[in-house]
Amino acid sequence: MSSAAPTVAELGKVAVLMGGWAAERDVSLKSGAAVLAALQRRGVAVEAVDVGRDILDRLREGGFDRAFIALHGRGGEDGVIQGALDLLQLPYTGSGVLGSAIGMDKVRTKQIWQAMGIPTPGHAVIRRGPLDLADLAAHVGLPMAIKPAREGSTIGISRVDRQEEVAEACAAGFRHDDVLLAERWIQGEEYTVAVLNGRVLPMIRIEPAADFYDYAAKYHSNETQYHCPCGLAPEREQALGELALQAFEAVGATGWGRVDLMIDADGEAWLLEVNTIPGMTDHSLVPMAAAAAGIDFDELVWQILLGSLEGAR
Incomplete structure (x- = not known):
């Protein structure tokens, strides 16, 4: 990327890809609409594209x-x-x-992190077929989370406190994926x-009103509290930010994104997913x-878009 700031004209016509066919379609439409409005306010030539199976033809014909x-x-x-x-x-x-x-696959992400010594909770992989509930509970420990390996937004996740709850949790997860974590x-x-773009933004501490930060707490609840500053000592926050960036780059992620983690009662950090x-x-x-870093929404969208320039990835 050149040192000179690119102009709107140099960026050309932009397609905001939204919607799609995944379980998170509704959230994607909201994200896309917000991004579209921000780019329009910047004067970018932009068009919303609700992604379907004909997306290749639409992009070829759209002059983007x-x-x-x-x-x-x-x-x-x-x-x-x-x-594509x-x-x-x-x-x-x-x-x-x-x-x-890799980032979408929680199992592969954890395998990479474990190989690199990045702290992540112990786990087991569950596939369709006979399941030894006692062995699973003994290997992972209770309580445990059971979730689809390749879904986001905590879709299909269950908390399991007793061995008898494992089968029901697996059934819920298998409605979304053939592989569970x-x-x-x-x-x-x-x-x-x-x-x-290689910069770590201020950490946020999430305080859900429910037992854990599930789909409803993320997108519908007005009772979930978000703390930024997060309350950690500055040197601790910096160290965790550096660890999160290492974990982000370890899976090959670039540009922008997010790393989620927990800190247990002993003060130990455990990375969950990208x-x-x-x-x-x-x-x-x-x-x-x-x-919190002084970047408003329109500037955030602009900086993410600049990541699409040649050589930025």
């Missing part, structure tokens, strides 16, 4: 110069649309195929670290972190 990906979940956050855009030689925001695919439940405080295309709604965390 680049894409802002506001898709969440499968088909948009897992490397599929990124591969690479095929079309159409620059886009966020992570490439590899980082998107059973993960040791970390009791403590939840934090998130936003990353923007989100390579976080929400951009009025309940979303990256805009909150950006605001």
Whole structure:
């Protein structure tokens, strides 16, 4: 990327990709609408594109110069649309195929983190078929979380406190994926670290009104509290930010995104997952972190879009 700030004209016509066919379609439409409005206020030539199975034809015919990906979940956050855009030689925001695919797969993410010594809760992989409930409970420990390996926004997640609850939790998870992750439940405080073009933004501490930060708490509840400053000592926050950035880059993620983590009662940090295309709604965390860093929503969207320039990924 050149040192001179690019002009709106140099960015050309931008497609904001939103919607799609994943379970997070509704959230994606809200994110896309917010991004679209921000780019319009900047004077960018921009068009909303609700992504369907005909997306390649629509992008070929649309005369677009680049894409802002506001898709969440499968088909948009897992490397599929990124591969299609690479095929079309159409620059886009966020992570490439590899980082998107790995970041979407919680099992692969944890395997990489474990190999690198990055702290993440103990886990087991569950596939369809006979399941030894006692062995699973003994291996992972109770309580545990059971969740789809390749979904976002806590879709399909269950907290399991007793061995007898495992089967029901697996049934709920299998409605969304053929592979599940059973993960040791970390009791403590939840934090998130936003990353923007190699920069770590101020950490946010999440205080849900319910037992844990589920889909309803993320997108519908007005009782969830977000604390930024997060309350940690500055040197502790800096160290955790550096760890989160290392974890983000370890899976091949680039541009912008978010890393979620827990801090247990003993003060130990445990990284949970990477989100390579976080929400951009009025309940979303990256805009909150950006605001705490003095970056308003329109500037945040602009900086993410600049990541689509050649050589930025």
